[in-house]
Amino acid sequence: MEEERLRLLVVDDDEDARQTYQRGLTPRYEVAIAAGVGEALVILGTAPVFDVVVSDDRMPDGRGVDLLRQVAERTPGTVRLLLTGYAPLGVGGLLTTGVIHAILHKPLLPSELEARVADELAFRRSLSRER
Numbered sequence: 572m573e574e575e576r577l578r579l580l581v582v583d584d585d586e587d588a589r590q591t592y593q594r595g596l597t598p599r600y601e602v603a604i605a606a607g608v609g610e611a612l613v614i615l616g617t618a619p620v621f622d623v624v625v626s627d628d629r630m631p632d633g634r635g636v637d638l639l640r641q642v643a644e645r646t647p648g649t650v651r652l653l654l655t656g657y658a659p660l661g662v663g664g665l666l667t668t669g670v671i672h673a674i675l676h677k678p679l680l681p682s683e684l685e686a687r688v689a690d691e692l693a694f695r696r697s698l699s700r701e702r
Contacts, residue, residue: 576601578619579688582611582626582638583654588677592625595681600688608633612641620646623688625675628655636665643670650691654679 581592582605589604596602603618605611607630615621624642626635639651651670656677665671672691675684 577622577692579603579623579625580605580611580614580618580621582607582624582630582635584627584630584632588627592681592684596685596688599685607631608635608638611638615642615645621649623650623652623692625652625654625684625688627677628653629657636671639671640665648695650688650695652687652691654684 577600579596579600580603581589581596583589583592584607586606589606593602593604600623603614603621605614608626609632611624611626615624624639626638628635635653635655639653642649642651650672652673652675653665653671654675654677666674672695673687675687
């Protein structure tokens with residue numbers, strides 16, 4: 572019996588990054604991509620719950636931290652990862668409050684993203700088993 576693949580949403584305004592992450596993660600995960608906050612909100616509103624949402628922070632139509640805050644409110648069990656090429660000023664508190672689970676720095680290879688996703692999922696599973 573084939574194990575159900577976990578669902579990831581990758582949000583990035585850089586088309587090359589989206590395509591690279593989608594190709595790199597698809598063998599292990601079911602991956603959806605969005606070009607910005609608006610498209611991500613449409614997908615999140617119409618698709619089944621995602622296990623992980625990875626979002627770039629600075630995009631033309633909004634900030635990834637704001638998107639991940641909405642994800643945290645709607646589906647608190649979703650792992651939320653912020654991807655940024657800049658020093659993420661003012662987001663440290665979001666780590667301590669659980670709005671985001673990790674900050675990932677660009678450039679990031681798909682294999683590095685996959686490893687971080689796997690680590691975060693394993694950590695979340697261990698926390699749920701302890702409860």
